[in-house]
Amino acid sequence: MKKNQNFRFEKKNRTKLKIKIFSLQIMEFVTHCENSESSTTSSIIPEMETSSQIVELALSVERADTAALLGADESNIDTLEKKRLEEIRQQQISQAKLMAERRQKKAAMGMEERQNWEQEIERYRIENEEVEERQRRLDIDETMEEFYPKLCEWVGLSNYEVLYNSLEDGTNASDLNKKICGEKNVMFIIITKTGYAFGCFCHKKIPYPKKSYIYSMYDKKYFTFSLRNPSCSEPIYFKQKHKGKSICIWPNDEKNFIFTTKRFIKIKNPNGPHGTRSFFHGKFSLKYKSKDHQKREHTFFTQTTAFDVHRLVVLHWF
Known part of the structure; x- marks a missing residue:
């Protein structure tokens, strides 16, 4: 072994x-x-x-x-x-950066969309306010509520009633005449489609219509006024330089005009044969006085000679 x-x-x-x-x-x-x-x-x-x-x-x-x-x-x-894992890690970092960039881009797009939405909402809000303001300006009750103290001061009376409203009572001369003739302390208020408001006041009794037009004469308390105007000035009234003609009443068969005033306004029948636009008299400053030269011009009321009537309202003060 x-x-x-x-x-x-x-x-x-x-x-x-x-x-x-x-x-x-x-x-x-x-x-x-x-x-x-x-x-x-x-x-x-x-x-x-x-x-x-x-x-x-x-x-x-x-x-x-x-x-x-x-x-x-x-x-x-x-x-x-380690090298392989490092390559994988670098790929993951690159992917994470890419995803972060996409998220930032998405967030930026979301912010832009949100800003656009907010701007759209703001635009609608402004438009809505403008519409509401325009409706308020076109409404006679809102107008009277806004300017009632000043009107009372001008006419020296505190009560009123509506005699005529063109949106309800018609737009012919006869429609107006049957509502106002024979009345005194009568105020005409014109509201344009742009929301401007102006008119005149007659203390004397309104004459009845005849075969031709007829003026109310020598009314010491007659005046014209502006409630809303392009210059956004305070309500203002204009007295006559010389007493004479004031309100003009047209015959009942008149088709073109509803009513006119001496060297102030001519209110046309919107359904008349010769156009629908009313207009100011170019010689307003010859009859009415004001300390401000600009306010003596007929363009002070609407900045234009012609205008479109939204409604004509006549009040009886007492």
């Missing part, structure tokens, strides 16, 4: 020695190849005992080389993995 162990030990040592010798011979072969290309392996490498020994030694060397290569790969695994 001891002999067999010694034999195996000796055989193992001989194999190691042969491998070592073979490795040295290979190194000599490589060196020789580097020094002389004409040399051959047969002159350097000694003959082996058997071909199986050569194969076994070659496989041993191959296994050693393979193990060395595997060892090198295993040592590089962490580095390669």
Whole structure:
């Protein structure tokens, strides 16, 4: 048993020695190849005992080389993995930046849409306020509520009743005449389609119509006035420079005019044959006085000579 162990030990040592010798011979072969290309392996490498020994030694060397290569790969695994993970991380960072940019862009678009919506709401609000203000200006009750104290001051009376409203009672001269003729302390208020308001006041009794037009004469308390005008000034009234003609009453069969005043306004029938626009007399400043020259001009009331009547209202003060 001891002999067999010694034999195996000796055989193992001989194999190691042969491998070592073979490795040295290979190194000599490589060196020789580097020094002389004409040399051959047969002159350097000694003959082996058997071909199986050569194969076994070659496989041993191959296994050693393979193990060395595997060892090198295993040592590089962490580095390669780190590199791959770093690339993935960089891709994730780029993707996150892209998503953040998209979110910011979406948020910016949302803010822009919200701003557009707020601007649209504000525009509608302003338009609605303008519509409400226009409706308020066109409404006779709102107008009277706004200017009632000033009108009371001008006429010296505090009560009134509506005698005529063109939107309800018709727009012909006869429609107006049957409502106002024979009355005194009568106020005419014209409200234009743009919301301006002006008119006149007659203290004397309104004459009845005849075959031709007829004026009310020598009314000491007659005056014209402006309640709303383009200059947004306070309500103002204008007295006559000289007493004479004031309100003109037209015949009942008149188709063109509803009523007129001396050198102030001519209110036309909107359904008449010769146009629908009413207008101011160009010589207003010759009959009516004011400290301000601009307010003596007929354009003070609406900035234009012609205007469109929204309604004509006649009040009786008492």
